[in-house]
Amino acid sequence: MLQGCNLECVRGDRRLFRDVNFSLEAGGLMQVQGPNGSGKTSLLRMLCGLAAPAHGEILWNGAEIRSLGGDYYAVMTYLGHLGGVKDDLTAIENLRISSALGGIEIDENKAHEALQHMGLGGRELLPAKVLSQGQRRRVTLARLLVCGTVLWILDEPLTALDTAAVKLVQGLMERHLEHGGMIVMTTHQEIEITAIATQRLQLA
């Protein structure tokens, strides 16, 4: 269970938000909404432990995430709006390395399968710099297929994707939620995901 208590975020001189509270159970989806500059990305970076809240605490199963350290990172996958795709590496190398960083080492075949599933069949051996924006996004999202973590924190996962890919990713998320996973995400698009508990967190 992921909980946020009285979270406050300050960027420079500006207070982006304060008193943000939520609680996310197994199978739950939380959609963070708000206009540009309202602190969505900042909140997500706090939730994954990259940034510390100016005030308040974030709990994973009752323990402060910063005190959990590596144990928390082992159950959580964060995909930021920077995809972490290296221009000079091929799609398959990118996927294998990024999932190894996440703690799961996968072999060539498994990476191949995942990329195929994401609709990148035949392009696995191209360097990422020749791929289109949408295709690079797919390489990033392919990590979700192999990571095996419970909590997904996704910052604008659907940007640059075509309708087919959006459907694909939505299906992926639905399956994850059915299996008791949790998702925190931001998006400006309308999404159609059925989950046992969907909540919206509105940042002013």
Added chain:
Amino acid sequence: MAINWFKYSSPASFYFLAGKMIPLFSIAAIVLCAVGLYIGFFVAPTDFQQGEAYRIIFIHVPAAWMSMFLYVVMAMWSGIGLAFNTRLSSMIATAIAPTGAMFTFLALWTGALWGKPMWGTWWVWDARLTSELILLFLYIGFMSLQAAIDDPRRADKAGAMIALVGVVNIPIIYFSVKWWNTLHQGASVSLTQSPKMATTMLTGMLIMSLACWMYAIAVVLIRTRAIILERERHTAWVGELQGATP
């Protein structure tokens, strides 16, 4: 004790407390400096081997002591700020750096002025002089790093890292005259041995050190107040302050 120390760790109350303390330390610095210089120039006797030229010791040694001492204090406050996320201690560390750099520069400069007539050279690359020069570079690095970072929280923490890494240099400076054969002489004053100076000379030097210390405290407090105002300019209490003195 009944004093609530945490009360003074908030920038606002520290601002007012510092305001009251600055005049005290400034006056102490001026008086001690006057007394110290009087003793140094008029009371203390001529040295048996260096004649009158040794009198630069009354500035050189206090400056060198303060340069090392302030670095340790700066690293300590930075470390506290890093470990406990206390804003005020990081602000104090930031405020100490320019004064520390000033004393380091003064120690090097007066040392050169002293070295020319006594040793016969402005500068040698012996361990004491080189490590003191590195100290100046460390201060400069600390200040430039903090100046380059816009986000004050990141600036505090990044500065703390460089300050803490640089602390290894302090024992090297202090013990360099023992560990290596340096041209620089050993310490005249230490905790374990009786001082190797005549009493009036020692008194003058200690009073000057005290004066430098008081000066450093006063300047650091003034600078900390300025930093507090700058960083807290959007808070209610600073707004009231501006309203009160238009």
Added chain:
Amino acid sequence: MFFWIIRRDLLLAMRRRADVLTTLFFFIIVVSLFPLGVGPEMNMLRTMAPGVVWVAALLAAMLSLGRMFASDHLDGTLEQMLLSPQSLPLLVLGKALAHWLVTGVPLVLMAPVLGIQYDLPVDALLVLTISLLLGTPVLSLIGAIGAALTLGLRGGGVLVSLLVLPLYIPVLIFGAGAVEASAAGLGAGAHMSLLGAFLLASLVLAPWTTAISLRISME
């Protein structure tokens, strides 16, 4: 995981060979410029050689420091590293090691050849190479701290030199000193054992410090 990172960085360096070669050529050109500037007097060149080679190595190492984390920072890989369940200091150690393999080792291999330009005797060349072998990893390890602290800052390149060069001074003194001592017939043992001590201490402390610095810079 440690080896994954090294392999990845070496792979990236292979695909961007130009970056690696620029550093190496910078080193070669700086070292070769000195005889042109100070004239061909062999005795003077011999005394200058260790200092010149070491200063050039310092500058070359520093030039390449910016790249250590910058590209990972720009494309988001650095975020992934910070959020990895693997120990971050270990990852940093891997990256510093890869940096050394890519920038330090070519310098070490090149140094004896450049030493010949300065008419250094064979035993001095040997000492110079060994001192570089011990010293250049320290440059990468300490440099990583500076690179982490200046991540994404304006004018980071100049700033990193301001932070890192003072910390490089001991390596420079004892690295160049080793060659001078051995040329003077004193044996370089003491210098070498100090360089070894620097290497071991920075192997333990630098990755850890860099890891904290990275978390500070990414917040």
Added chain:
Amino acid sequence: MKPRHKKLAIIASSVTALGVASILVLNAFQSNLVFFFSPSQVAANEAPVGKSFRIGGLVEEGSVKRQSDGVTVNFVVTDTAKVIPVVYTGILPDLFKEGKGVVAQGKLANDGIFRADEVLAKHDENYMPPEAASALEQADKARQTVLVQ
């Protein structure tokens, strides 16, 4: 390896590395990392041969002799065990006196005379008025006379 064991292994190897590092530092300090060499070290062939280096010690009492040209000076540096004769042409620092500390940079010639390019005075950390110094000296002499008797 379990994470706990891995952590222990990392800590153990770190401590070992730091330990070895300190041994190396101590080892280095027993050798010749110095600003100057003493006459005894030079006599024991610990100083560089045919290269410029620094010697340091005391100027032996009664050894300073100015040559006829007025700027060349001969003197002897001693550390009370061994001595090195030095010749130097140039201006001496004010503090250069017999019985006081000196550091000279130059080369040791084949005739065993050290040809200095630069002479620096090294003073000690004692500061006192001249009267006190002479009183100390007299006390010292008195004690020695007592010892002799």
